[in-house]
Structures are given as structure tokens and as C-alpha cells.
Amino acid sequence: MSKPKVFEKPTGVKDYLPHAVAKLRRIERNVLECMRRWGYEQIMTPTMEYYDTVGVASATSDQKLFKLLNQRGTTIVLRSEMTSPIARVVSSLLKETPFPLRLSYHANVFRAFEEEAGRDAEFFQTGVELVGDPSSEADAEVIALAIASLQAAGVPSFKIAVGHVGFLNGLFQEALPGRTEEQMNLKSHLLQRDHVGYREALKKLSLEDSVRGELEGILRLRGGVEVCDQALSLSGSPDAQAAIRQLCEVWEVLTAYGLQDHVLIDLTMIGDFSYYTGMTFEGYASHLGFPVCSGGRYDNLLAQFGRPAAATGFALKTTRILEVVGDDEADENRILIVYTKENRREALLEAERIREEGLVAVTEKEDVLKDVLPGLRAEAAKGPFVHRGMTFDRLVVYGLEKEGRA
């Protein structure tokens, strides 16, 4: 590659200009406030972690981790998500704090994507982890909180699809007992969203036709709670049945929250099988081609840090949400104060008073904008006006009247 031009930055990273930052901060503030009201306390962890601990435990695949070497030659990763760092904290600094723990975060995370537009290498996630509660109530709580958070963020319309990794695990175990490699093969097709490949792989397996039909049928297990009944009749496997019963419980709790209209059951939705251990979910907003949130139950992660515990949580893809949220919020109330040297003290005191009120005051000495001041005055008399790219609601001038200069 040629030497970068001065305006260039590495692929996949972004600058956020004031307008975008205002929006991002608003989303962050509203969502974190929403999470706080549900009893989740915010924590912060470092940007860098050891590869051998957090890096290895993370659900992010190895080639998507940003790796660096420190001065001792130890491999460091830039955090790729917040769940593993939080698992580390819960198992160390918060070791004595009793469960359940409710934690929230807002952080930038890093992924080494292939160089292509639209794939951010650094982006923001806002999320929660509920650690130490294995119940379906806990799963429903994080889904309900995800819905509340999307609403707080201002996402206009969205759906949450909920699935369960235990169902497919149980179903495959029953249909292909002991044939681990074939099970893995089928799962990898589903994980890659390759339904054609999945059906072809099924055709090649030696199976009874009825079993093959059942396994093909799972591609249709999407819809409302009735999907659970269909799934129950598909598989007698205790694991699959237990998974569906859990999903039904989650659905029941969500109904008690009054949220059933936001939720779809989708048993074809596959999270990472090696990471998730129970229900998984994803949120989809209209007008956006990528999911806006994802989450699920991961009961095996904490053990890797020495404090085995059930855990469930989700992350909002805050950077993506930025694209679907409108700019409806009114601009801040800004006041431009112009003063002469003689009235400086008076003007600056007024500015301080305005700022204490929580409004925005910008001060300028009169001689800097002598020529434009009459124009500004005329505009300000009509209403909000623009000065040097910034919109002001009011203009206050100190000290010019008696000299008759403006």
C-alpha cells in the first residue's frame, strides 16, 4: 500500500462529528439510564486484555481479534466484546459479591474485519450481563430489558427472534446418536445460514425418511408460541424437550411483561454452539440490513475464569442503531453574547448565569465581528439564527447601544 494521505485513517475506524456524537451520547445516556432503572450498575474494563485469558474465552473467532505484542512479548488483544472482560471481573474483583449480579456497560470494541466498507473495526456496544441466575425469569428479564433499551434508544420498530441451542443439540443427538461428526457438519451448515447445504447434507446421510423429514422440517420452525408445540411433537429427546419447555417459560414471562407482540420464536436461529448454552436472541429493526442487538445464555464462560456460574445477557449494536434513530430531538438552547471591552465583566457574568441554568452561552468580543453584527441583529430579531455554522436562539449585545456603533 502507498503511504497514507493526510486525511486517511485505517480501514474500519470512524470519526464522529458533533452532530453524530450528540446522537450517540443521547442513545447511550437513555439506554444506560433505562438499564440503571432495572437495577443494572455500569462497569468499565480496560481496552486491552491478555489473549490467553479474555481473548481465548471470547466468542469472537481468533482471526477477528486485534492482537498486539507488549514489550515482554506477551500477546494482548483489543477487547472484541464486553462479556468475557466482565466474566473476568466477576470472578476476580467481585468474587465475594453474592449472585445474582446485574452489570451494564457502554464501550468501544474492536474486530479485525476483512477490509470492506460497512464493517467497522471499532464500534460501540451497550449491554448488560445478569450473572448467577439460571432461571427462565432471568432470560426473560434480559429480553424484556433489551426491548426496553431499544425503545429508550429510539428505535422506531423492531422484532426480537428467540431460539434455543438446546433444541437442535437434543434433536441431532436423538436423530444421529453418537455420530458427532455428522452432527457438527449439519450444525455448521445452519451456522453459515446455508439451508441448501443443510438439505444436501441430510440427503447424503443414512437416515430413515421420517427422521430426515423431521430434520428438514426444523427450517420452518419460525413464528409465534405455536412453534413450540410443533417442536415438542418433532422430538422426544429429553434435551430438546427441556429446551422447548424453557422457551415456553420465557415466553410466559414475556407475556406477563406484555411484550409478546415484539417477540418471535425462531428455532432455526443459531448462535455459536460452543459459546451459548441456552436461549439465544437477536433484534431486527426495519430499514436496517443487520441485527441491532444479540444475546443469550452462556453458562460455561464463567468457569473459565474460576467462578462457575450461570449467566445471560445481551449487547445492543449502538453504532448500527445510530443509523436508524431519527434526529427529532430539538437542538439545545444557545445564546450568543457579544460585548465590548468596557462591558466584558458584565457580559461574562451573564454568560456564567446562563450556563448555570444549563443553557449554552458562547461569548465573542465585538471587534471580531463588527461587520457582520448588524446582519446578525436583523436575523436574531426574526428568530433563531446561524453564526459560524452554529444555530443560536438569542443574541445579547453588551455596550454598543450608547456608543451608537451598531
Next chain:
Amino acid sequence: MTDNGVLKVAMPKGRIYKQASKLFREAGLSIPEDFDDSRKLIIPVPEANMEFIMAKPVDVPTYVEYGVADIGIVGKDVLMEENKDVYELLDLGIAKCRMSVIGLPGWKPVIHPRVATKYPNVASQYFREQGQQVEVIKLNGSIELAPLIGLADRIVDMVETGQTLKENGLVEMETLFSVTSRLIANRVSYRLKNNAIQALCDRLSQKIAVRG
């Protein structure tokens, strides 16, 4: 992603379009036969509650991945090469051909093997799996030229009838995989427009089963 109910379909211009639109018509969707020849890029098909985006075949998965098209039709060759995060829902069984390794008759292993192809990812992966380290040269067309003029000793390319190969004195050495067109869907559309997409899949798969 749109939610006004109209399904946005990324359609490949050219060879595949004719066969795909025929299949759609057989499945009972009223799709005009001839707008492949028109220069319009976005074509509303209100009869089928769809909107066609006429795209270069290799770009179809990109449109679908980003959600500017809900679904798309694309060859397995492009899917294998582009490796996009989309749902591969249906094998349409049209535009049948195969991806093959091709060379001059009597090919013998060379010291520095070079392979020319339009599909560098597919070719690299295949030879790596075969335990061969080869230099892959990306070309954009007339791949058959490469072995004839000594640019590469083998090529990886799509073969439909084998006629072009025969005329140029080349032979098919190995087949990587067979290729047909696929129906793909965006991750979000697949959930939010589930009913429309599933209905389309069902109609198409009935027809495909009849065709065999």
C-alpha cells in the same frame, strides 16, 4: 430493508436472468420476460408485489448482505467466492454448470505452479485443501487464454458444455463442485418478511421438484 411489504429482489443481469424469470413465471408470478434488455436498473413488478434490482451477478450477494435487497438470485460460484453473510434458502436448479480445474492435455506438475482464475478465493482454498501451494493470478475474462499463451499452467473456471474448452484444445482435469443458481435472503428480511419469503420459497420449490 423496507417494510412496506414490497419484496426487493436483486436479479442478476444476463444468462441467469432469463432462466430465473422463466422459473418465477412457471411458479405463477407474473414477471415480464423482456426487461433484461431494458436499461432500467430498478424495475417495479407490482403484479408480484416485488421490485427488481438489476445487478451485475457478482454484486448480488453484496446488495442482499447490506439489506438494500431483501432477497436475490445468484450462482453458487459467486457465493463461494464472495463469502457473504446471507441465508442460502433454495437451490433453484437453473443455470447448471460446474467449477473445474482446466489445463492443456498431458499436463505435468511444474516447479512453480500458476493458476489463473476469476475466482481467486475458491481456487486458493481448493489447492490448499489439496496440499498444493500455487500462485493464483486473478483475471477478469477469457481465462482460457492463460494456459494457451503460457501465463499459467492451469486455470479454475466455470464449465457449462465444455465447448469453449474443446475449441481451444483444453481439457477438464478435476471438478471442484457443481454450480446452480440459489435464492438468498438478507438476515433481517428473512425474519421481518418471513411470510412473503417463505411463500415464495414454497411456490418455487414446488416447481423445482416438478422439474426434477
